[in-house]
Amino acid sequence: MINMNNLTHWQVKLSFLYTILIAFIIWEGNRYLHFSLRSYFNWYNKPFRKIAAVLIAISFYTVPVSVLLLLGWYSLFENGRANRQAIVITTLIIMICVVFIAHVYETVFLVKESENEMLRNEQLERAKAEAELETLKSRIDPHFIFNSLNTLSHLIEEKPARAKLFNDHLADVYRYILQHKERELVLLGDEVHFLHAYFSLLRIRFENAVQLRSAIDESQYEAWLIPPISLQLLAENAIKHNEFSDSNPLVIDVQQNGESLIVSNGLHKKDLRKASSRTGLSNLNERYKLIAGKEITVTTTADFFTVQLPLLKMI
Known part of the structure; x- marks a missing residue:
């Protein structure tokens, strides 16, 4: 799609740097969207709404940004001679990669969140059990003293x-x-x-x-x-x-x-x-x-x- 023979040595290097810039902008933008959406949607309560929101958000961000950055690449290195087919295919590849990475990213997050939730529940259950146990222990002392004082009172009299x-x-x-x-x-x-x-x-x-x-x-x-x-x-x-x-x-x-x-x-x-x-x-x-x-x-x-x-x- 891209003929590197038409580029000078320095243009090839700059084009690779520009490609890295494209990847960086798309990565950071989608990462920001993921963190922003977490405060609005919960995997446990509304999983399907969360999936729909993530797909829509990354699509509306990734597709136009990719197209604009690719057009910029052609403007810098191909004198504005844009190859529409190359842009469409490249944008599609970028979109597929973003969706895959988003899936992996959210899966890892979900597993970690699930582990944290289990740990929090265990800690809460343990704290509850310890509180209940302390309550049960506190009943031993007054009960024994009450009975012993009754006995002592009886013996003092008799x-x-x-x-x-x-x-x-x-x-x-x-x-x-x-x-x-x-x-x-x-x-x-x-x-x-x-x-x-x-x-x-x-x-x-x-x-x-x-x-x-x-x-x-x-x-x-x-x-x-x-x-x-x-x-x-x-x-x-x-x-x-x-x-x-x-x-x-x-x-x-x-x-x-x-x-x-x-x-x-x-x-x-x-x-x-x-x-x-x-x-x-x-x-x-x-x-x-x-x-x-x-x-x-x-x-x-x-x-x-x-x-x-x-x-x-x-x-």
């Missing part, structure tokens, strides 16, 4: 000597809660030791009317993790909902079965003024779902109430 002993043990138990309630997981051994410490409080008040049977191999204490204050909550739940006495004690069994901890007690339901909301178990289940993506299993039969807690392997 058994003052035991009230002082209860108060001393309460300080040790509450120290554990303060140290571990902000953590998501603790060693199984720490939680079992805390359960025994909590039972020392129960024995002060109820004496032999409550009993704990733990059948967990001590070699497993540092091999598994569990959300803190889980076992204490189950023991407290059993005390709250069952009748018991020295002659008919409440026995709480704790044993490990593979990757689960089984906590069970005999069922002697107490007549409550209002039905239980089971907030404690719901709280524990929500903590498990947020921390480990697992749920507890509650089984009730005519004689037993059993809760299965998933254990998390220590890495």
